[in-house]
Amino acid sequence: MTIRSRKHQKVSHLAALIAAAIPGMAFAQTEEAQGELNLPEMVVTSKTEVPYKADKSANSKLTQPLLDTPKTVQVIKKEMLREQGANSLMEALRNTPGITMQLGENGNTSAGDTFMMRGFSTQNSTFVDGVRDLGAVSRDVFNLEQVEVVKGAAGSDIGRGASSGYINLISKLPTLTDEVFATIGYGTADKSNLTADINQQLGDNSAFRLNLMRRDGDVDGRDYVDNSSYGVAPSIAFGLDTDTRLYLYSQHVRQDNTPDGGIPTIGMHGFYNADAGLDAGGKVDSENYYGAKGDYERIDGDMFSIKVEHDFNDALTLRNLSRWGRSNNDRVLTGVNGLNAPTATPSTWTVDRRRQVVDQENEILANQTSLSAAFDTFGLRNELAAGLELMSEKQLNRGYDVKAQTIDGVPYTAVPVPPANLYDPSAHDGLGDPYKTGAYSDGETKTAALYVFDTLHLNQQWALNGGVRFEHYRTETDSVAITDEARVPGSAYESGDLTSWNAGVLFKPAENGSIYLSYANSLTPPGSGNFNLAASAADSSSNEQVGLDPQETEHVELGTKWDLLDKRLALTLAAYRTENDKQVSYDAFAARYFQEGKTRVDGVELGLVGQLSNFWQVSAGIAHMKTKQIDQLSHRASTGVTSENTGVRWSPDLTATLWTSYTLGDLTLGGGARYVSEQDRVVTSGTDLSTQNMPSIPSYWVADAMAAYRVNDNVNLRLNVYNLFDEDYIETLNNGGSRARMGTPRSAMLTTELSF
Template sequence: MTIRSRKHHHVNHLAALIAATLPALATAQTSEGENGVDLPEMVVTSKAEVPYKADRSANAKLTQPLLDTPKTVQVIKKEMLREQGAGSLMEALRNTPGITMQLGENGNTAAGDTFMMRGFSTQQSTFVDGVRDLGAVSRDLFNLEQVEVVKGAAGSDIGRGASSGYINLISKLPTLSDEIFATVGYGTADKSNLTADINRQLGDNAAFRLNLMRRDGDVDGRDQVDNSSYGVAPSIAFGLETDTHLYLYSQHVRQDNTPDGGIPTIGMSGFYNANAALNAGAKVDSDNYYGSKGDYERIDGDMFSVKLEHDVNEALTLRNLSRWGRSNNDRLLTGINALSANGSSDPADWTVARTRQVVDQENQILANQTSLSASFDTFGLRNELAAGLELMSEKQLNRSYATAAQTIDGVAYPAVSIPPANLYDPDAGDALGDPYKTGAYTDGETRTAALYVFDTLHLNAQWALNGGVRFEHFRTETDSVAITSGARVPGSGYESGDLTSWNAGVVFKPLANGSIYLSFANSMTPPGSGNFALVANSASSSSNEQEGLDAQETRHVELGTKWDLLDQRLALTLAAYRTENDNQVSYDSFTARYFQEGKTRVDGVELGVVGQITNFWQVSAGVAHMHTEQLDQFSHRASTGVTSENSGVRWSPELTATLWTSYSLGDLTLGGGARYVSEQDRVITSGTDLSTENMPQIPSYWVADAMAAYRLNENVNLRLNVYNLFDEEYIESLNNSGARARLGMPRSAMFTTEFSF
């Protein structure tokens, strides 16, 4: 006898009742057997939860278990993140191959979570409970149940963009239990972490949950750089274990950090400078700080959500999610750029130029999603359907600052004094001027109305068809002020249109615990999708954000197989794919104009394994190999008249791999892992002599981590995490000119005490 129910609380009570009556039933069977009556054997089965492995996505748009979903989906659960001591989204994403981090453009340093996935920029495709999450912010994990990574073109899932997939963060919500989980941690660089997860049942069908976070401390291996943040996330739920349940929840995060502009790349492998003296220069100390004590980064983030769910019956569920969210990022950072020997052969006289960069950005989102999930039969064939309506308004305001001397509307602004730093002995106490507000800004908004439907049609026990379509109407409006010839000039931009995104797949199940699939999907990226900043259409502009341009279209095909092994404790996945993005702006040297003919192609293979090898041995691992190239992608430099062809895609390593595993020996748990990233190209121009290019690529690297935990009793667990166990020095991210780099964290440690009640 197998007991199944969505109301697990009731199942537990029922299973306990059955277990308690088993001795009596056995006695009764013996007694009845003596009278010639045979009772059927009763067997209670219960599938134990596997700490690392998830069987389903929390996203209702994915109608099938992960085993039968025809796309690559990785669920990173909180149990594994807890073992790793991970606190940020970027740390969580190290558990999936094919993702690399970015530092920023030549004149700027990127803010917040910035990363590439399968050859495409993905930071604008981060979602919380299926709602887009805007803002140049670094996201914390304290209020997350799990992180879901969906790979491949996913326009039908989430709308515009999503060329290579998206990240969906699943919030913690109240449950019918009384539990407290708290952590107190202290580590190298005077880092301290405090978190608390408090869940309380309120009556039979209501519960309250409160998640708290406080982090503070310096950054290992860096002078002057520090981070400080706190977060509060209250939530309350009504109607749990009934047909109608209501969740009210919010999250509030405050960050006060000293941002890091990185260090010069002089002396590193691949460094080049035309000045022979500089070209032979030694590396700077990795802890050198080239900024000012006045540098700061202050981030405020707030979101309020209301989710209502109603189970009409066992086969039909209705949902509505409403959210208002906002974030503010106020940031002043000192960047570094060109080196100068100042006519001296003495390195003590060498300097590096500095820039002062400001990010003054406000983001706001208002969203409402209404959806349903249904199961039904059509002509004897089972259907599992998800459909919905999404309405959304997204706004972003960016204010501009400057440091150069100029006259604007008759007002003279003197140059801001930004003296260079001594290359090998920078002084954070140097007096650096603050950029001034010019009055220029870009204020953009995108409004979206979308309808979608997904369905899985089961032809028989072995074959199923999976498909979906999304119809989306968008309107992007930009209001701006630019500085032109010493005057503030207002401007505007407008783009409106309809997008159709789709996915289709066929799934074959040779055995109940395995599947083989072939899937197709697309996504659409209209101008202004990423930053809400439209520019006037011009044949001389290389921008993909011009009004009137066709939307870029990404097409994706994937062939894969998934297997649940070892009594469904271990999931094995393998997928091969091709992704092509069309309609990128490219330069035609014959007509001396830009047009949409560029293309990016990514071919790859990805292997993943997650789950339990034994009851005591957990593992999560992945390997990804990809080849990226740009086709018909030409750029033109007006200052030199040179037209060049881009062949590859920056920051897209051919091979990435990740591993985390742990083994329990009674109360002692030992764990560890490693991650590998092969070379990442910075210079992607065909025919370029790399020997005369500065830092043409990021060298390959691998990093190992270790963990040991000991459970003192049922309430207290002690854990030690050691990061970069072998103290590998490596470049984590490099800017687009190769002038500055951010090194990976050196060997460091965090000791954490976990309390559970």
Template sequence: MAHIRSRKHTHSSHLLALFAATLPAAAMAQETETSLPPMTVKAAADVPFKAEKSANSKLTQPLLDTPQTVQVIKKEVLQEQGATSLMEALRNTPGITMQLGENGNTSAGDTFQMRGFSTQTATFVDGIRDLGAVSRDVFNIEQIEVVKGPAGSDIGRGASSGYINLISKLPGLDSINTASVAVGTANKTRLSADFNQKVGETAAVRVNVMAQDGGVDGRDEVKNSGIAIAPAFALGLGTPTRFYFYSQHVRQNNTPDGGIPTIGVDGFVSTNAFLKNGGKVDRENYYGSKNDYEKVDADMVTAKFEHDLSNGATVRNITRYGITKMDRVMTGINTLAATSADPSTWTVARLRQRTDQENEIFANQTSLNAEFATGFVKHSLAAGVELMYERQKTRSFGTGAATINGVTYAAIANPVANLYNPDSSTTLGTPYATGAYVDGKTTTAAFYLFDTLKLSERWMINGGFRAEHYKTTTEGRTVVTANNLLLYPGYAVNDLAPDNLEVSDNLFSWKVGAVYKPAANGSIYAAYANSLTPPGGANFALSASSSSTSNPAFDPQETINMEIGTKWDLLDKRLNLALAVYRTENDKQVSYNAVDSTYSQFGKTRVEGVELSAVGQLTNFWQVSAGIAQMRTKALDNYSFSTTNGVTSSTGVRWSPDLTATLWTSYTLGDLTLGGGVRYVSEQKRLITGDSAAATNMPNIPSYWVTDLMAAYKLSKNTNLRLNVYNLFDEEYISTLNNSGARMTLGTPRSAMLSANFTF
């Protein structure tokens, strides 16, 4: 039963009042009175943090009866927290950790792992894959759905541990407009607005806009600036035939962050007698150049059609074209040098990197949802066809002196920086284009079918599959080096050799689950599913290297997931509790065989874990979103070889903490709302092999706690003020660490954001 927070009357209550007012007159006009039975009016349930169903048409049942871990992060949670990016939003679910990137100075946008596997290439918008190494904003997001466990039957290739599905804001028949103005520490400012206007009886337009500018707390020089607009219109709302046309356009102009050295942090290791006892650098130190930049242009256009058939079925078609361009020049840091005991003379090497990448996608999905019965069995069917074209082109750049393909390039000057007093005004050269590039394309044609069979009020069986044919083609040019010379016979070092590879195959993914309902408000389930990751499945960049998982000669990796769990809606369906126990095993990983000195697919990774969550209302005015996850990772028969360290064996998975927990809660006292949250992440291992040479710099990310607070006050019917304080106790912790352990980004220090929110 819902709990009405305001004293606004519904249309039903107005009609009842009008009807009651006419009763005395009617009684006088009639000789006999007619007694009406008592009436009870119940409003629809309104639990801001809790979702009843997924917006994904492939998940046909309420979340309570879906045999899989699915967490929905609603916009109300994001608004209370003042979250503006996808990475900030994902802090609301346990089992997800953020990364900094590869060794050197890569900065790869939204980079994260879920349940021990990389997930950034499994990010979707309205069920369509969203490509690009960019940082996503949530200004145009209705809710974020986190689906855990292998989901190859849902989305196709590469879903080793699940996927993230962002649900766009679409026009509705309610003419409600909102705007927000926010100012914060580090000179941050942000403006966002959501305008939704009814046009006629069945049409509406909606426009979401965002503009932001400012620095980054605890960092010199680093800045984030961007503007975005997302216009949309809809026809046929409230009718059997509906049409939506919407787009999103984002422009970012940022100063990227190359991180700071890890020297002096507890756990830091160095073979240099001076450095091993060195102090920490100032967290605000900026080791790049004032000329560093990151420019992102991201555009997508979508047309969506829905039609309700006379038998209760619904047919849908969604077509999208999207293109994202990212051009970035950034300075990272790596090797430290100290030749005396005087710290003022110590230096750190600066590495210049340029990334020029373009991602393109064209997708068309046609689907059918229907409910029907065969005998005593009730069916909820979802079937569809998906056609996709995906492309990623990445250009290569160099900094050293070289003659490539007959063209001579001068070395780019990269002077070292003073370790404790870097100078961002130092002139640094921009990496030159070598002429090398990787242009990868994948075309996919897929058919899927899911069916939930309701055998009785107690039992349901859920199953489905996805059959797809894909073709990946990589065209490019590679600079021949001493390390890859054998792969290019007939070419010499510094030649530009063609790199044309192709692979095509058929993939079949499936899932099956059983649900038992001991009560109407609870379920117990068991599920079994797989997913497949073919060579080049992440970025379409095939490789001829015998040790690369992107070698087209290799089979797709297969991930099997087993999960049992239970879900309960309590407190009159206001609070959901969920418990899941799972085991995931990824097979056919490329591993080195020391017997014959070859690479083959006999390696495995096993992840086992338990997750518990609670989302909803404890009372009419007390909201909560909480989760805790325990995870254990193990690498099996996972070997690699290098000329420096010989054969090494992996024992686990990087950046996979044993325990993560998150809590956000708020309580409303009249016009005042108070809230806060805590996040905990246990130790994250970087060093997962016996490689002694890797036992330098930081071997892991230490565990940490972070506490945030929020206070909001309703000034009037249409105006609300909110203050968010982040990292209340100013905890200093490593947020992300690169693969060598040489550089890190620290978590946000104590900071604040004041927002004024308007409804009109």
């Protein structure tokens, strides 16, 4: 039920009561008496809720319904995540095509949510309620209403970076209802899941909500690897269903995990080693654990938010959101690297190991003030969103090492990191912990930004959409590096102004459809991704040098969107080109680096979400893209070799995802599949792939299934089976090709859902 005005609702209810109580009087009045009552018009429309489909984004910067928004936006609602038994953000993002996960560079396993979207790294473009969310953390979905994926350059939406879009996580907030929803789950690998979502109305216009999470258990298909976490997210709201609303909410998450360094790639399709014996070696057991019992990962995340909303009238709303957040990731992990074959007997073969440390702190302080307005200009309807954003983001990384060295006269002994037996590793090997060297990088970016978006309706069929963002930033880095066994302090800063914008034209051939053409850009200044600036140097390939121009991404998209089957099913189709310019590249003629490189991505994406019938839900997407690097050369001074990259790593040509469910009385059956085509690791022009170790990740299909039975109004039983056909596949591969993380084998979770 959608009600255009709360005030109209109260007056109409009063009139209805009078009419019922005094039937001979209420509406047998003269026309003059009725004129004195002067009831305002009330418009009431009825709409059936579609579990998978959202009609509008929770982001106030998107002024139109999704049907009339000239860009690709996918909303993944909690109802579908609940059916799938999804726990993490990475599991939620499997529902959108064009996203792939990453593992990291050689010995350095990436931490937290690390992924590519449409050919560009996107993990630093994750937001919570429109505020950037920092940290090398794995995000849980227990406190999320929905996940919104916005694709295409989005500098005007969120500021620096955002070459291929951003992820916006929408928090659960109190409502004027009394509801309790809880889940109790147990699955393979001794996994247990407990969640609770408790919403309690406190008064006529206030409510309290508490979301809780506890997860614990081993990892399917892996020895010694386990995860444990809990979360608490309280919130309280005042003034609900009034003109002024206040929300106070926070989220606190603790994780204590055993990190997974993966397994050697020996024996896998595409493995290569110059040693003929190793090249003919067999696969290792996928359950093998090459770390130590002392490996650990401890993550703390805390976030406090205050949001105020005030409706001046039905057409003008003012909002303010203030947030402080901090996360810490303390991790010691053992990764595998080179192979050794001292004899021809495989039982004597070993694999080198590296002890890695992530010791990172992130902190953010943000304040956003925004205004939404609807008005007429020269008889043309405008819907406008404008705002001011102030933000401080900090990141501190501390350095560790394992080698023997003397730093400023202080001797450090080597930390023992013996190799592991390749086919029979022991988790009880004595591996020393890396020592803190005193090296660190401490960076901060301060941002002040103004933005305005407007949709101008020329008539019932044509609309113009545009937005612009003016942003001033300043990035400062203080650091200490270890050079020639001495601590070398350094500092750098970069500041400037960025102007990002977008424009679109939209045509509605019918009320339930739209065709659009849009353009958008984004700018990425040095240090914007990791708060780490390097001193300017003409012979450096770093994109973080002080003095570099910001990289600029331009994005053009042509698309169409349709609401079908009485607006229960949304169909979207878009073709796009994204080009990122001013990347650092080597000029062989001048023998120095210039900003000449480009990355270009051309793609087509098709999406479908909603209801095929009252009992049949579906969400599906397929994306085809072609990535290309242009004038992207690098030079290795030690060998004098200049190489050219022509493609983009971990960017498959084709990705597809499907999830569907059908309800038969009290029984619901569902399932889905996802496909990822081959992902290239080696993208260097003219390279003989037969001499390269694991030049790509092979394509794979994975299917899941679900069955649920409603016992009564309060109890629902659900069984999820993952990787139904037990597909053996590589989920992620490191940049050097020496180690892989395998996809989860067949596994299951049985969940009891309780609702009151």
